[in-house]
Amino acid sequence: MKKQLIILTTLSTCIFLSACNDNNDSGSYVSSPSIPENNIQNPVVRMDAYTSTDMSLVANESLLMTYKMLGINNKEVQATALVFTPKGVPPVGGWPIVAWAHGTTGVADKCAPSRTAINDYIKGMIAQLLVKGYVVVAPDYEGLGEPSGQELHPFLNVKSEAFSITDAVVAARNYLGGKVNNKWVTVGHSQGGQAALGAAQYASRAKLDYKGTVAVAPASNLDLILTLGEASVANQPVTTQIPVYASLDTFTALITAGLRNPNPDFKYTQVFKDPTAQIAEKYAETECSGGIGNAFADSMELYAQSTGSLNGYGRNQDNFLNVPVVKNFTSKDGQPLTVKVTSPITIYQGSNDTTVPRIATNTLVGSAQEKGTVIQYITDDDNPVKWDHGTAYVSNIPNIVQNVGTMLSK
Structure with missing residues (x-):
């Protein structure tokens, strides 16, 4: 029998906060006492060339960054992320950053996305973002591909995913200096959608100007x-x-x-x-x-x-x-949007998704809205072709890129 693993198939495997609300009303940095600021010194451990996927037509640099982050056990650990910079000279003030959060791959180091080629859909989206003039930072997440080989990836732990993202963005900005500005957004699919929502919840850790989140079929409930x-x-x-x-x-x-x-x-x-x-x-x-x-x-x-x-x-x-x-x-550690978030959030969800059923995302959105979070919830209700877990992302890549541009323009 040909095996088609329905619940966990993702493209990535084949593929904030105010002091009282733990979110960021304006999108700019506001300190939150419940979220530790990233004060890691010299966050970049090393930069290596990334050659598994040729991005030379649209990227000036394709790098594998090893960086320091605050881990799930409240200790500083090392993690890895891909960093792509656009062609050409940075604009006055620098490029903004788009963090890409990947879907499920596993918890073993060899499953880190940076250790393999990027699939064509994700490569195409990253290319579009680079052409628009955005730096793309793609973290592996804590424990995936990390240098020691000793730490398990805390799969679907929202805080761990969020810190993987915020601390990767901080490290990339440290490396790029004046080539980038303070603006950043997060885009993610499946596990990455959950991680992107976590980044919104914990964005104040980065002490930068968080502009919003695009999450596709995010894991929840x-x-x-x-x-x-x-x-x-x-x-x-x-x-x-x-x-x-x-x-x-x-x-x-x-x-x-x-x-x-x-x-x-x-x-x-x-x-x-x-x-x-x-x-x-x-x-x-x-x-x-x-x-x-x-x-x-x-x-x-x-x-x-x-x-x-x-x-x-x-x-x-x-x-x-x-x-x-x-x-x-x-109920807690693996559940995103447990507090009010006021930075912009867009969520895409398909009706034919058997990996993250629509009822799970409906429940997530409803609960978040009850807490006061405003969400642009985009479904396939008016589309004659219903989306599954993959097509909810693939069919909307141009829209996602447009969402990013709208968020970064404000």
Whole structure:
């Protein structure tokens, strides 16, 4: 059976704040006592040439930056990011910065986007941003590709993702000096959409002029995504169940792996039954998302071939979503827009998205609006062709670039 991992497929794998509201009313820097300012000295550790993708037609420099950031455990760690600068001479005052936040790849170092070629869609968007005169900074996120090789990526932890972005922007600006100005925005898809919303929530850390966020199909309401995924194939044939279950289990395994960064004693057996627990423990921290999903699918296929169904196959522990460390993560640490944000936010969401179901994003937007956050919510309601997880991004790249321009012009 050809495996199509529905829940976790993203393009990236194939691909603020006022003192009282924790957001930034004007877009310019306002200190927030609940968010530590980035006062890291000499934030750039090294700059290397990035050659995996040829951007020479539109980029003056293509660099792999190793930089210092504040990690999830409140300690300074090193992380990596790509930095692309436009062709030509910077304008008076310098170029603004666009941070690109990538979708799910995994938690292992080899899954860092900077270690592979950029896919054509993302390359095309970055090219358009460079032509418009924006520097593009694309962080790998904390723990992905970091030099020590010892830190697990805290998968879907909003604060970790946000600090990965803010601190990468600060480091890039430190390197580029007068070539850039203080204005910046964040764009992200899937996990990156969640990260982009986190950047809005924690933008004051950068002490720069944050102008807004564009998030496409952002991950949120993680327990709802898992529950809806299970229900969607509960009574379906095994050939339909296996790819969905494999994707759900990959998603859950990566969450578990990420939770093991701040909680090293947390075990896969607290979340999974065997044989899923054994597979997760073997692959979640060493393979990328596609390989993990294939391992889950292969195991289920062998079981189904011998029994005719998946009845009795060990997957999730009963009520694992209520395990305290998991519950805290799905309700708090992994949930974006938990406070009011007043910098501009645009969210795109498709109706045919099976990775981040529209109901999850509807719930996110509704909850944020109740807190006073204003969101431009763009769906495919008036579009005869409905968007899935990928096309919500691909179909809207020109609009996203336009959104960025509008935000940066203010």
